[in-house]
Amino acid sequence: MIDRLATNARVVAALGRRSVIQTLRRPQLAAPLILFPTALLAIQTAGAGRAINLPQFPPVNNFLSFMLAGAIVQSVMMTGNSGAIAFAIDIEMGFTDRLFAAPISRYAVVLGRLAATAVLGAIIAVYFILLGLIFGASFNEGLAAAVWIIVLVAASALAFGSIGAAIALRTNSASVVQGIFPLVFVILFLSDAFFPANLMLDPAGWIAQYNPLSFIVNGIREPIIAGWSLTTQLKAVAAVIGVGAFGLTLCRFALIGRVRRGV
Amino acid sequence: MAAIETQQLAREFEGSIKAVDGVDLEVAEGEIYGFLGPNGAGKTTTVRMLTTLLLPTGGRAIVAGFDVAEDPGAVRRKIGVALQEAALDPLMTGRELLQLQATLHGIAKKDGQERGKWLLDRVGLTLAADRRVGTYSGGMRRRLDLASALIHRPQVLFLDEPTTGLDPVSRKAIWEEVRKLNADGTTVFLTTQYLEEADQLADRVGIISGGKLVAEGTPTALKADVGKPHLELCLVEQAGREARAEEVLARFGTPLPARDGTLMVELEHGTSEVGPIVVALNQAGLDVESLDLVQPTLDDVFVHKTGQHLEGASEETGETEAIAE
Numbered sequence: 001m002i003d004r005l006a007t008n009a010r011v012v013a014a015l016g017r018r019s020v021i022q023t024l025r026r027p028q029l030a031a032p033l034i035l036f037p038t039a040l041l042a043i044q045t046a047g048a049g050r051a052i053n054l055p056q057f058p059p060v061n062n063f064l065s066f067m068l069a070g071a072i073v074q075s076v077m078m079t080g081n082s083g084a085i086a087f088a089i090d091i092e093m094g095f096t097d098r099l100f101a102a103p104i105s106r107y108a109v110v111l112g113r114l115a116a117t118a119v120l121g122a123i124i125a126v127y128f129i130l131l132g133l134i135f136g137a138s139f140n141e142g143l144a145a146a147v148w149i150i151v152l153v154a155a156s157a158l159a160f161g162s163i164g165a166a167i168a169l170r171t172n173s174a175s176v177v178q179g180i181f182p183l184v185f186v187i188l189f190l191s192d193a194f195f196p197a198n199l200m201l202d203p204a205g206w207i208a209q210y211n212p213l214s215f216i217v218n219g220i221r222e223p224i225i226a227g228w229s230l231t232t233q234l235k236a237v238a239a240v241i242g243v244g245a246f247g248l249t250l251c252r253f254a255l256i257g258r259v260r261r262g263v
Numbered sequence: 264m265a266a267i268e269t270q271q272l273a274r275e276f277e278g279s280i281k282a283v284d285g286v287d288l289e290v291a292e293g294e295i296y297g298f299l300g301p302n303g304a305g306k307t308t309t310v311r312m313l314t315t316l317l318l319p320t321g322g323r324a325i326v327a328g329f330d331v332a333e334d335p336g337a338v339r340r341k342i343g344v345a346l347q348e349a350a351l352d353p354l355m356t357g358r359e360l361l362q363l364q365a366t367l368h369g370i371a372k373k374d375g376q377e378r379g380k381w382l383l384d385r386v387g388l389t390l391a392a393d394r395r396v397g398t399y400s401g402g403m404r405r406r407l408d409l410a411s412a413l414i415h416r417p418q419v420l421f422l423d424e425p426t427t428g429l430d431p432v433s434r435k436a437i438w439e440e441v442r443k444l445n446a447d448g449t450t451v452f453l454t455t456q457y458l459e460e461a462d463q464l465a466d467r468v469g470i471i472s473g474g475k476l477v478a479e480g481t482p483t484a485l486k487a488d489v490g491k492p493h494l495e496l497c498l499v500e501q502a503g504r505e506a507r508a509e510e511v512l513a514r515f516g517t518p519l520p521a522r523d524g525t526l527m528v529e530l531e532h533g534t535s536e537v538g539p540i541v542v543a544l545n546q547a548g549l550d551v552e553s554l555d556l557v558q559p560t561l562d563d564v565f566v567h568k569t570g571q572h573l574e575g576a577s578e579e580t581g582e583t584e585a586i587a588e
Contacts, residue, residue, distance in 0.1 A: 007369050009371075010366055011367060013364060014363055014366040014367075015363075018355065018359070018363055019350070021354070021359075022352065022355075023353045025395075026354065090352070093350050093352075094346055094347070094350030094352045095351070095352055096315055097346055097350060098344070098346065098350050098351075098364075098411075099367065100315075100316055101314050101315065101316060101339060101342070101344040101346075102339060102364070102368060103336055103339040103340040103367075103368065103369070104367055119438035193411050207495065258492075259316070259318050260318055261276075261277075
């Protein structure tokens with residue numbers, strides 16, 4: 001049993017390493033994950049900075065500190081989507097069949113891909129934290145907050161990536177996975193990511209209040225702008241677990257379906 | 264014990280499409296079994312079931328002693344698989360791919376590195392080992408695919424159309440490698456749509472059409488079943504030559520209807536009669552302009568069994584020996 005777990009852990013690590021290397025060797029896919037959210041962060045911070053003066057806007061030192069969490073989750077969701085596209089390409093070209101024909105758990109193949117997404121998520125978190133520090137964001141809870149944000153972001157990347165992976169496994173099509181990309185922005189705009197939910201008009205405000213992404217965004221944002229709150233952090237962790245459980249369940253059904261259908 | 268055994272193996276897809284319809288196979292250990300059929304005949308579906316990538320909807324299949332549906336993990340430990348189109352990551356190097364494949368099979372890092380190095384050397388890719396697969400030619404990709412299927416020394420190797428799209432030189436290099444592997448004791452299950460490939464490589468051939476196995480046997484036996492070799496002759500213009508020639512030819516076999524001035528005779532006792540026929544014709548005062556010895560092909564077997572030609576068969580029968588006078 002322990003041997004089997006150790007073997008599967010080695011396989012997940014090897015597949016994860018391969019996926020990270022694959023992403024880095026395909027700069028045309030990797031660059032937008034950082035560049036677009038950075039550009040949007042710069043534009044919004046420069047153009048909508050006075051939003052912090054609105055009544056009921058959360059107390060915050062500057063708009064960058066507020067927006068940083070939004071940029072991070074935007075980048076994370078794009079990473080999840082990009083990982084799912086790469087997974088779908090693997091499926092399309094038959095590389096996944098090579099893996100499925102090996103004596104390993106088929107979940108290890110999915111987890112290997114998601115492990116890479118989590119690593120890329122952590123790298124993104126480090127990048128945005130450094131960017132925030134350089135341009136004046138304040139981290140009220142110091143190094144502990146930064147480490148916690150990195151962990152939360154990595155876990156979120158894995159969770160959101162699992163939904164994309166399930167779609168890739170079910171559809172076998174990189175085009176379909178790419179097609180869900182606009183949905184990323186719908187989910188982002190219907191959350192606390194770029195604007196506080198309490199200042200939105202209904203039904204957008206109502207949706208944003210219950211959007212799991214809002215809980216994750218608030219979990220990342222709170223240590224930057226205010227301070228720790230156990231409730232907010234537990235909600236963020238619960239949202240990550242919920243999204244991840246949903247995505248991994250979809251992956252399970254998609255894997256079972258693949259062997260039955262053959263595609 | 265058979266390396267592969269199937270009983271009424273079947274696979275039906277949505278819409279009641281029977282891709283494989285009750286196939287019975289028995290492949291002995293150490294054998295090269297060629298699975299021949301046109302596109303869409305059910306070859307790849309059969310291979311996908313035998314390699315545990317697809318569940319059968321009927322019958323059963325035992326590979327290396329394990330049931331593909333009940334114990335797929337045990338099957339996967341015993342088999343090597345090189346699927347159609349050499350599905351390799353173009354961004355990885357050849358060496359990285361073999362190392363990953365070794366990890367997938369639970370081989371320790373150092374052993375995997377040594378085995379990978381040995382395999383790269385064996386398939387002639389040592390110099391290209393650290394280049395990205397995306398820069399490889401089709402033949403190099405196929406050889407790397409083959410090497411990766413061998414990393415764990417499989418008992419049974421599945422090759423799904425290993426030479427499709429390759430040039431003749433690369434095709435022959437793959438054939439040579441398959442023969443070497445088989446000589447080392449590996450059972451090979453090879454699907455192909457190339458008659459020559461099945462004929463050259465396989466100890467036995469199974470012909471599949473419309474999901475059903477329509478013929479099975481050694482290439483020689485299958486061809487012998489559908490007819491004897493025949494001789495096609497063109498004679499130098501002479502008065503009454505055809506009647507005189509038919510009289511001579513009838514002594515050696517059954518004359519077949521002439522076609523465009525070409526005389527044909529089915530040889531009762533095989534190719535050894537070619538010399539005596541030429542001598543007999545000369546003695547009868549007939550000069551032979553050209554003659555062709557035509558052997559039955561696996562395409563003839565396919566036509567005999569299904570009434571249709573194998574796709575591309577006419578391009579590569581390769582079994583006509585032209586003998587110019």
